[in-house]
Each structure stands twice: as C-alpha cells, then as structure tokens.
Amino acid sequence: MSIKFYLRKKTGETKISFRYRRGRKDDIVLTTPFSILAEHWDSQNECYRESLRKRNPKNEIDKLLNKNIDSLNLKLSEFKVSLNGFILDNNYRIDSDKIKGFIAKNYGNTPAKALKPVQSPILISELIEKYIKEKSTFSLGKHKPITAASISKFRVIKGKINKLSPNLAVKDVNDSFRDKFTRWCGEKKYSEITIVKELKIIKTIIKFGKSSKIKVSDDVANWSFYVTPKNYKHPILTFDELKKIESVKLPQDYLENAKDWLLIGCFTGQRVSDLLNFNHEKIVQEDFLTFTQKKTNDEITIFLIPKVKEILTKRNGQFPRKISDQKFNDYIKTVCQLAGLDEKLVGGKMVGNRKVVDTYEKWELVSSHICRRSFVTNFRHILGDEGIMTNTGHKTQAMVELYDQSTQLERARKQKDMILKKLELLEA
16 A cells, blocks of 8 residues: 655646555555745655755744745645555555545545645845846837946945945845945945946846836835035046147057047047947948947947048058057056146046046056047037037936036136137128
C-alpha cells in the first residue's frame, strides 16, 4: 500500500494531488485540500521545498516563509497518516467515494484555503534593472531606447544604493532613505549637483515602479530639488583667445592635432563623442556636415564656418587624426597653457575622482566640454536660441541658457554691438 503526493501542473499555484495504490486492485487518484506554488514543490521528497527555508530569518517575511513550509509539510504528513489509518480501519475495502467522504468529513466540504506563496519584496536594484530592460527597447510612440551611457549611470546609482542599504525594498525608498543617501554621498565628497541628479533619476524609477503596480512610498512623488547656485562660471574660450590658440607655435605634432580639434569643437559646438568622430565623407555640398549624435541618436546637419574649412584645407580636406577623449582632454590643457591662457579663475577641477572648487589658472580648467559652452556663449547673440539648438541639438531654451556662460554685463555689451550695427545700416 502506498500514498504518493504529486502535482499535475508544473507552473503557478496548483492543488496537491495524491495517488493511492494497493496491488492491481486499488488505484485511486484524487486531490488533497492543499495547494502550493508549483515552483516551490519538491517532487522527490513530496513536500514544500526545504531548500527555500531561510536560515536565521531576520524579518517577518522570512519568518512567515519558514512557518508556511513547516505548516504545509506537517499537514501533508498528518494527511497521509490519517488516510492510512482510515484505509486500515476499513480493512482496505475503500473506493474513491469513500476517500472523498473521509476528506469532506475531516477537512470540510470546502477545501482548505490554499497557502499563498510568500512574495519577497521587490528590491530597488531589481526595479532599476527592470527599468533598464524596458527602456532599452524601442517603443513606438512612447520612447527611444536609452543610451549605453544612461544604462551605465543607472547602474552606478544601483551600486551606490547597494553599498548604502543592501537589499533595499522599493517600498522603503522614502524621505528617510533620501536623507540617508544624501548624507552618505556628501561624506563620500560627491558634488551637490551629482547628488540631486541621482535623486531625480531615483524618483523617475520609483514613478516607473508605481506604474508597474509595485508598492512604493508616497513620499517620493513629493520630492522637490534645489541646488545651491554656483558662485562662478564655467570657463569658455572667447574669440580673442581662440585667435591666440590658432596662432600659437607648438613643439609637437600631436599638440597641433589636438589644437585643430579644439578649434573645430569651439566653432561647431558638438560633444566630444561626436566631435572626434567627424568624417570628411559626411560633408555635403562643401559647406555642411551631417552625422548622428551619439548621445541622442538624432541626425543633425551643421554649417561648417570658414575657420573650420581653413583647418580642413590645411589638412587636404581631412579632419585631424582621431584621438581618445582622455588624450584630447590632456593635450588641450597643454595647448592652452602654451597659448598663455593663465588668467586666474575660480572653477571646479577634477582631483582624483572628485571635482574640487578653487582658484586655478585658466588652462587648468580646460576640458572637452569647453567647446560646447564656448560655441553657445560666443554665437548665441548672433544665431539666437533657435539657431543654437539647430547646431548643437539642444532640445530646450533652458539648456541653451545653462550653456551660455555670459554675465549679464557681457550680454548687454553684445546687444549694444548688435544694435549699433543695425543703426549704422539704417543710417547708411
């Protein structure tokens, strides 16, 4: 005589069935009053999988899981003992109807309520990966795929959260977490603007979680952000400084190559990831360059102003040799130093992995992004915001404003020059 427990389904919540066999005469298959998630079933030992048990449970969820494992396995064991006793009491003269009667009498006509599988809370690290997976795929009318740079940024944030609060549940991302995250980042010397940017990303991911029916804290929706205004401007290269750079004699060819890239960058306003990949084969109608911006995947066409074409002519129609972003950043500092850009400025300079604000000579503050800021600052009053956005690919006037490093007095002077030129034309 044997009673074997088994499942008829391989996935999802299902009733636990049993088979009673006694020789060839009796072979009865029925269901028990108990249910389980199929993935939690141990078919070899015919019980709730013991490997799912939490050792040294530290929270109520883990304790409840262990309790459910013990409860179901005990009930299955008692059911088998009780059914065996019933069969013996009836001297093996039983059929399926008698066993159904036994179950109804001892367990009620309504099967015992199924044990709900314990669902571990969704972790914020899991939600970040879910967000990356969904947003990495093009969705017509919803969004373009996120870039590799964005994915890297999200995973950096995930790493910080895991260092700060391992196994942090989505529902526990709240005001208390924000305060803890801000303090931790501050202790690690991250800048205020970096902390705020990352909190904004976390807020976006929590909003995504809520739309996915994941339990989130109501705190996050009310997060607002403030960054203390900087008391300094980012450096740019003026037209006069660009002339100094253009005319400086350099001791090595690699510096001359970097100088030409710097000048082209300041006269086109492109990100370094696009600038250093310019290709003469993409020049159309002699005056225009068409390319796809790496960050946004937008196709853009820009006018090559005479200064850029002069450099191309000097190089037999070719752009300078390709170099890495890092070498470009290093070399243009040397170029600007040799060009005599030694004005003392307050600014942020990378020291190790952190930006340190102090007073430096201007050449020390030069980096690849000076190209984009210089173009916006130098040409905004000439091209207007729409013209700037056409050239740079910026999507909003607010971003143009962010890149324009002119002071109010400098903007007024530029407007004065424009107005006087217009008046001269009217009087002519």
